[in-house]
Amino acid sequence: MPTVSPSDQRHRQLGLTDGEYALIVQQLGRHPRDTELAMLSLMWSEHCAYKHSRTTLRRLPTEGPAVLMGPGENAGVVDVGGGLGVAFKVESHNHPSAVEPFQGAATGVGGILRDIFAVGARPIAVLDSLRFGEPTSERSRYLLEQAVAGIAHYGNSVGVPTVGGEIYFEAAYEQNCLVNAMCLGLAPIGRLIRSAAAGPGNVLVLLGALTGRDGIGGASVLASAELGEGDAAKRPSVQIGDPFAEKKLLECSLELLESELLISLQDLGAAGLTSAASEMASGGGVGLDIDCDRVPLRELGLAPFEIMVSESQERMLCVVAPDRVAEVVAACERWETRATPIGEVTDSGRMRVRHAAELVADLPVSILVDDCPVYDLAPTEPVGVSLYPAPPATLAPDASAAETLLALLGSANLASRRLVYEQYDPIVQSRTVRRPDEADAAVLALPTGEALAVAIDGNGRRVACDPRAGAAEAVYECAANLTCVGATPLGLTNCLNFGNPEKPHVAWQLTEAVEGIAQACRALGVPVVGGNVSLYNEAPTDAIYPTPVIGMVGRLPDPARAGRLRFARAGDAIALVGPFAPTRAGSEVAKLSGHELAGPLPIMQTAAVRDAQDTVRTMVNAGALHNAHDIAEGGIGVALAECCVAGGIGARVALPAGLDPFAEALGQGFLVSGPDVALTGLAIIGRVGGDALELEGVLTVAVAELAAARDGGLARFL
Amino acid sequence: MKFGVIRFPGSCDEVDAQLACQRVGEAEILWHADRDLRGVDAVVVPGGFSYGDYLRAGAIARFAPVMVEVAEFARAGGLVLGICNGFQVLCEAGLLPGALLDNANLRFVFRQVSLVVVSSDSPFTRACEPDRPLSIPVKHMTGCYYAPPELLRGLQERDQVLLRYAPGHNPNGSLRDIAGVCNAARNVFGLMPHPEHAVDPLTGSIDGLAIFQSIRAAVADRLAV
Numbered sequence: 028m029p030t031v032s033p034s035d036q037r038h039r040q041l042g043l044t045d046g047e048y049a050l051i052v053q054q055l056g057r058h059p060r061d062t063e064l065a066m067l068s069l070m071w072s073e074h075c076a077y078k079h080s081r082t083t084l085r086r087l088p089t090e091g092p093a094v095l096m097g098p099g100e101n102a103g104v105v106d107v108g109g110g111l112g113v114a115f116k117v118e119s120h121n122h123p124s125a126v127e128p129f130q131g132a133a134t135g136v137g138g139i140l141r142d143i144f145a146v147g148a149r150p151i152a153v154l155d156s157l158r159f160g161e162p163t164s165e166r167s168r169y170l171l172e173q174a175v176a177g178i179a180h181y182g183n184s185v186g187v188p189t190v191g192g193e194i195y196f197e198a199a200y201e202q203n204c205l206v207n208a209m210c211l212g213l214a215p216i217g218r219l220i221r222s223a224a225a226g227p228g229n230v231l232v233l234l235g236a237l238t239g240r241d242g243i244g245g246a247s248v249l250a251s252a253e254l255g256e257g258d259a260a261k262r263p264s265v266q267i268g269d270p271f272a273e274k275k276l277l278e279c280s281l282e283l284l285e286s287e288l289l290i291s292l293q294d295l296g297a298a299g300l301t302s303a304a305s306e307m308a309s310g311g312g313v314g315l316d317i318d319c320d321r322v323p324l325r326e327l328g329l330a331p332f333e334i335m336v337s338e339s340q341e342r343m344l345c346v347v348a349p350d351r352v353a354e355v356v357a358a359c360e361r362w363e364t365r366a367t368p369i370g371e372v373t374d375s376g377r378m379r380v381r382h383a384a385e386l387v388a389d390l391p392v393s394i395l396v397d398d399c400p401v402y403d404l405a406p407t408e409p410v411g412v413s414l415y416p417a418p419p420a421t422l423a424p425d426a427s428a429a430e431t432l433l434a435l436l437g438s439a440n441l442a443s444r445r446l447v448y449e450q451y452d453p454i455v456q457s458r459t460v461r462r463p464d465e466a467d468a469a470v471l472a473l474p475t476g477e478a479l480a481v482a483i484d485g486n487g488r489r490v491a492c493d494p495r496a497g498a499a500e501a502v503y504e505c506a507a508n509l510t511c512v513g514a515t516p517l518g519l520t521n522c523l524n525f526g527n528p529e530k531p532h533v534a535w536q537l538t539e540a541v542e543g544i545a546q547a548c549r550a551l552g553v554p555v556v557g558g559n560v561s562l563y564n565e566a567p568t569d570a571i572y573p574t575p576v577i578g579m580v581g582r583l584p585d586p587a588r589a590g591r592l593r594f595a596r597a598g599d600a601i602a603l604v605g606p607f608a609p610t611r612a613g614s615e616v617a618k619l620s621g622h623e624l625a626g627p628l629p630i631m632q633t634a635a636v637r638d639a640q641d642t643v644r645t646m647v648n649a650g651a652l653h654n655a656h657d658i659a660e661g662g663i664g665v666a667l668a669e670c671c672v673a674g675g676i677g678a679r680v681a682l683p684a685g686l687d688p689f690a691e692a693l694g695q696g697f698l699v700s701g702p703d704v705a706l707t708g709l710a711i712i713g714r715v716g717g718d719a720l721e722l723e724g725v726l727t728v729a730v731a732e733l734a735a736a737r738d739g740g741l742a743r744f745l
Numbered sequence: 746m747k748f749g750v751i752r753f754p755g756s757c758d759e760v761d762a763q764l765a766c767q768r769v770g771e772a773e774i775l776w777h778a779d780r781d782l783r784g785v786d787a788v789v790v791p792g793g794f795s796y797g798d799y800l801r802a803g804a805i806a807r808f809a810p811v812m813v814e815v816a817e818f819a820r821a822g823g824l825v826l827g828i829c830n831g832f833q834v835l836c837e838a839g840l841l842p843g844a845l846l847d848n849a850n851l852r853f854v855f856r857q858v859s860l861v862v863v864s865s866d867s868p869f870t871r872a873c874e875p876d877r878p879l880s881i882p883v884k885h886m887t888g889c890y891y892a893p894p895e896l897l898r899g900l901q902e903r904d905q906v907l908l909r910y911a912p913g914h915n916p917n918g919s920l921r922d923i924a925g926v927c928n929a930a931r932n933v934f935g936l937m938p939h940p941e942h943a944v945d946p947l948t949g950s951i952d953g954l955a956i957f958q959s960i961r962a963a964v965a966d967r968l969a970v
Contacts, residue, residue, distance in 0.1 A: 176852070176853075179852075179853045180853075183757075183794075183853055183884070183886075184755070184757075184794045184797070184798075185757070186756075186757030186758070186793060269797070270794070270797070271754070271755050271794065271796065271797025271798075271799065272797075274754070274755055274757075274794075274797075275754050275755075278754075361778075362754065363754060448855070449852075449854055449855050449856055450852055450853045450854070450855070451853070451855060452757075452853075452855050452884045453855060454855070454882060454884070454939075454942050454948065454949070455757050455758055455761065455792075455884075455942075456760070456761065457760075457761045457764055457941075457942065457945070457948060458948070459948055460947055460948055472947060472948065586947055587947060
């Protein structure tokens with residue numbers, strides 16, 4: 028039995044531990060070859076193997092009546108009626124975006140689009156969840172502008188609308204910005220396709236762009252060893268996006284599926300060909316033979332390990348019956364897209380890679396996909412230590428209620444996002460019933476006459492205060508957004524952005540947050556159909572707030588009645604619905620006041636919140652309301668101001684005794700307005716009308732002043 | 746009547762345009778590589794990023810085989826509507842005067858804007874009420890209309906500016922708030938706003954329908970002659 032040579036540390040530089048390397052040697056009965064080591068190091072990375080999160084993720088409920096495909100496929104799919112399925116997934120592209128924000132964000136969009144059309148669905152909407160440092164920092168403004176421009180460049184060019192998103196600015200994200208992109212796709216259920224390869228003798232065909240040295244990442248250690256230091260190793264490892272190639276690849280892939288030419292389809296993402304081929308082989312219980320010499324290259328002289336791990340964008344892998352290959356190639360030619368047979372399906376159960384007639388890799392598929400050790404976390408609740416510094420106070424301690432409201436509306440986190448969303452096309456494909464700023468969730472009409480609603484949420488500061496309650500709140504907040512347009516949730520996807528899970532306090536944040544999400548999902552009956560984990564979001568000086576991002580999809584019966592957030596008609600009664608008992612813990616006003624992060628967050632009154640959601644949803648779907656808006660960051664004061672600004676009309680409100688206008692409890696309270704008769708039985712707190720927002724005995728501010736504060740909040744910085 | 750909507754690789758709004766056309770007539774998609782307009786009565790060059798538009802918006806699409814037929818169709822008096830990227834393509838092809846530059850703020854802009862109908866004396870605006878502004882969205886990176894002063898003067902004298910952005914609604918720095926122009930023969934029209942995204946109350950306004958209704962009426966008149 029060979030042993031680990033202490034002088035050979037390449038596996039360490041590739042991110043494998045000595046124990047993991049020893050395990051590989053033991054399983055193979057020999058040392059891995061270079062190409063094999065590169066493939067294994069990536070397949071055994073956290074990104075591909077979920078080795079620090081897999082055990083924790085098992086706590087999430089994944090089953091529900093509408094689920095057609097769950098975690099493990101390229102995207103989750105839920106049934107939306109009429110024979111249609113909606114595929115959706117959120118994924119992170121944090122590290123590339125921190126290095127090169129334009130291309131990092133652009134290829135983040137490109138990657139999530141491919142996940143969606145890999146299951147046979149046409150992408151119909153993109154949403155983005157972004158986190159940056161405070162906009163007072165030049166680096167943060169640069170990252171923001173470039174990331175937004177990158178998303179716009181890619182999303183707009185491929186003709187998929189960007190219908191929603193969220194942005195938070197916190198010092199904790201100064202070094203590690205977060206760029207999470209979510210995509211939804213629509214497909215007839217019968218056309219959905221899985222990634223499992225099948226049928227020994229069938230042909231493996233690579234579609235799309237040429238393979239180059241981009242995105243080789245951790246494997247660059249091998250590159251330097253083979254090619255000489257300072258050469259290839261130092262090339263930028265961020266991938267460059269080509270939305271035109273993606274657009275052709277998308278149309279071409281969907282056409283191939285429509286012609287029933289494909290047996291299976293898989294996108295190439297992290298770890299490139301290695302990951303795509305391994306997952307296809309593993310899913311089908313087959314083997315694959317790949318001939319590197321047949322992979323079309325962007326430049327000469329790529330080593331086989333580079334070909335196998337390259338993350339060049341805009342590529343897909345498919346399995347085709349031998350007698351249909353010519354048809355596939357012809358269809359691709361019409362779309363000016365390359366289609367190259369590079370290998371075949373075998374019954375060997377092995378991944379065999381040839382290069383220049385030499386066998387450079389011969390591994391059991393199982394060692395690539397199944398044998399990576401799974402680590403238990405060692406969570407420890409940090410007691411008596413403050414993990415994050417208190418933010419600097421920007422609001423005077425003696426600020427009046429009116430000054431506080433204006434400061435909140437103009438704060439980076441609550442100010443209007445118009446400057447950002449105006450850079451995205453939200454209407455292409457002619458489905459968008461509610462555009463950004465019109466409602467709490469985006470609404471997309473379905474060919475069945477019904478509609479989809481989608482929202483994305485995740486407040487890291489509140490999760491930092493109380494991981495379990497904060498993560499649960501994100502689920503409730505998403506559900507509340509769907510409720511306000513009249514939608515019933517069908518499923519959710521999550522992106523778990525955390526620090527280094529090997530640190531006990533990060534492990535604690537992760538396990539607590541997942542538990543919070545799991546509890547909320549069970550309480551609301553919403554399954555998790557897929558997602559992504561992004562760990563190690565740390566710089567030497569700071570770690571991010573624990574940031575689970577939740578993307579939720581729902582269904583509503585009548586798009587014409589989809590709720591809107593703006594106050595509409597003078598004289599309408601305003602009601603407060605829900606068990607709304609907010610506190611200032613983790614709130615925006617606490618941040619502006621310079622308070623340290625501290626819980627506990629308000630206790631979620633699960634049954635009462637569910638009842639409130641049902642009440643609001645039923646009224647919206649009955650067409651009884653003129654507006655519906657959930658109370659989120661900034662409390663009821665900011666929520667009322669948002670309704671006023673959107674409608675260009677004021678309101679006069681008497682807050683319930685003792686209710687702090689700026690205290691927060693996310694996803695637990697709703698503001699609705701309409702004729703008195705529609706609001707019978709609800710707690711009426713005021714009326715729409717006039718040109719100012721008046722909270723009796725608290726503040727009066729002109730709507731124009733509220734609008735100016737909200738509009739100017741980000742414009743100051745951009 | 747039948748519309749033909751061209752599909753280049755990189756077109757994004759061709760299906761949207763087809764759906765809008767189908768509200769007033771028949772419509773089919775025409776493939777960029779085919780030198781064949783399949784007997785359609787009017788051609789729509791749609792929005793998007795034809796061939797990626799990496800070089801200059803519309804600069805490659807003008808060389809597409811189908812554009813040879815479009816130019817011939819236009820010379821014979823056929824009605825050609827270019828929307829957004831289509832407007833850029835028609836300018837590059839020399840079928841419309843002027844050029845489109847990057848937006849003044851160098852950012853992509855999506856916005857619902859208000860348009861003034863400057864002239865309803867055209868096959869594309871004849872169904873528009875002269876004093877009623879149109880609410881139609883724009884969404885583009887390269888929509889700043891430019892023409893040298895002499896040409897601008899000529900366009901105005903010949904009543905070729907059919908649409909302007911209403912005061913305060915110019916989203917891209919276009920000279921004289923120009924949103925859409927036609928050729929001297931008045932049978933080729935390009936505009937940056939997207940009338941095909943303003944045809945259904947569910948998804949926005951319905952003010953864009955007037956453009957498609959105008960084309961339908963003009964074609965009907967011609968067929969009747």
